[in-house]
Amino acid sequence: MSERSQGRRFDRDYNVTTHAILFLSDLDPEMVGDAGAHATHYQAVPVIEFRAMIAALPPGAIEDSTFVDVGAGMGRALLLAAEHPFKQVVGVEISPALFEVACDNLKRAPREKRRCRDVRVVRADARMWRYPPGNLVVFMFNPFDGEALRVTIGSILHRPNPGTTWLLYHTPVEEAVLEEFPQWEPLGRSGGGSIYVAR
Numbered sequence: 122m123s124e125r126s127q128g129r130r131f132d133r134d135y136n137v138t139t140h141a142i143l144f145l146s147d148l149d150p151e152m153v154g155d156a157g158a159h160a161t162h163y164q165a166v167p168v169i170e171f172r173a174m175i176a177a178l179p180p181g182a183i184e185d186s187t188f189v190d191v192g193a194g195m196g197r198a199l200l201l202a203a204e205h206p207f208k209q210v211v212g213v214e215i216s217p218a219l220f221e222v223a224c225d226n227l228k229r230a231p232r233e234k235r236r237c238r239d240v241r242v243v244r245a246d247a248r249m250w251r252y253p254p255g256n257l258v259v260f261m262f263n264p265f266d267g268e269a270l271r272v273t274i275g276s277i278l279h280r281p282n283p284g285t286t287w288l289l290y291h292t293p294v295e296e297a298v299l300e301e302f303p304q305w306e307p308l309g310r311s312g313g314g315s316i317y318v319a320r
């Protein structure tokens with residue numbers, strides 16, 4: 122099945138709308154401030170590739186971790202992550218228009234698919250959001266350029282009381298930025314992305 126058909130099928134099965142390609146400049150440019158200049162476009166993660174990245178996490182990485190989607194868009198990765206027993210699943214999205222769609226999708230999607238009971242989305246700039254303490258599984262689907270990635274990685278690594286941080290970086294076009302941070306240990310590649318851990 123093509124990626125497009127999988128996306129449509131996901132939307133049908135979950136009773137949501139996530140399949141789209143949109144530019145922030147066409148949505149609400151006046152609401153996103155300078156983040157718009159660093160952002161890529163909105164596109165939902167391919168379902169099979171997201172599942173492959175989650176499956177590549179080491180045993181035990183899920184139950185004791187909060188999942189954070191940096192640039193949550195319409196919430197597809199949140200809904201897929203919530204099929205696993207994370208302590209919490211949270212998406213951070215800068216665009217008010219996409220945030221509204223994600224909120225609506227979280228309400229519409231069937232609860233019986235969820236193994237995580239605390240699933241939410243916040244409207245915030247992921248560069249300076251206050252990342253939760255403890256263990257994190259951070260997901261990024263190429264949300265922004267290297268400059269914004271550098272600031273965001275700093276916010277994640279320097280959060281108070283950090284635990285272990287796994288990073289799932291899909292379409293890792295700015296991967297060179299991660300090499301600036303000696304904390305990241307590469308764990309390999311899966312589902313179109315690179316996986317790292319910082320302990």
Ligand SMILES: C[S@@+](CC[C@H](N)C(=O)[O-])C[C@H]1O[C@@H](n2cnc3c(N)ncnc32)[C@H](O)[C@@H]1O
Nearest residue numbers: 160164165166192193194214215246247262264
């Ligand atoms: C390629 S989409 C990924 C959507 C979603 N993570 C998924 O996989 O289905 C990237 C998202 O990052 C968001 N974004 C870009 N810069 C951001 C920022 N500074 N803070 C929060 N979200 C941002 C965009 O609005 C867009 O929704």
